[in-house]
Amino acid sequence: FKYCHSLLEQPTYHLHDIYRALTVLAEESDYIQAELYRNSNYIHKRNTRVLYYDCTNYYFEIEQERGDAKYGKNKENRPNPIVGMGLFMDADGFPLSFDLFPGNQNEQLTLKDHEHKVINDFQCSQFVYCSDSGLGSKKNRLLNTTGGRAYVITQSLKKLKKDVREIALSTSQYRKIGSNKFIDLNDLDEEDPEVFNSIYYKEVPYDSNELSETLIVTYSPKYRKYQASIRQNQIQRAQKMITDSGKPKKNRKNPNDPARFLKKQ
Incomplete structure (x- = not known):
């Protein structure tokens, strides 16, 4: 509404009119999104061959649940109801x-209905x-093995x-993107700028949960150096957490906390 007042033809409605219309906009949200998608194709051809999906949540500064604002796992670890x-x-x-979706609903269950909406609308x-x-x-994953669809999901090593983890962590059988020649990562000269900026990968057949999948393992010298610098900084932070008596100042709270490098004796 504020932006519209900077246009040549300013709106004749008022801010309270927008608030009054929010219920209607919410009821017509799916239609508005579908029309926006169709009309945006005239400006920029939409590339829908690959779709990324993720979830987040928003907290409300209220103490009791209300509507879809339910108590659930808050991304910010707040004790408030979320949507x-x-x-x-x-x-x-x-x-x-x-x-x-309601804040107490499992994110895994949100995909099916939303994906069918994308397919239909x-x-x-x-x-x-x-x-x-x-x-x-x-x-x-099963949902995306039908109708000409496929999937790429990150996998924790x-x-x-x-046995599969050992194959994935092995330095052999890698290929440079665009080449069919197999190489060993130990033979790479990472001081070479071309090698340093390249990405290497290998494919490992993998059967899990009754699904025949392909595990794609990638290696980037540039990304390895980046991660090594982050890890070194965290080690230095962990060292500062140790008191004069050799005990950590605090306990580990999350997987990325520098305190994970410390162990109580």
């Missing part, structure tokens, strides 16, 4: 569709579904079977 939101984004990074029936492991349950 969840799932968002589909196209291959170019433009938002495609969003949906809201946006006529996007064939695409590659991409998300993190938190939204990659067996049901969500720690949760792999031991």
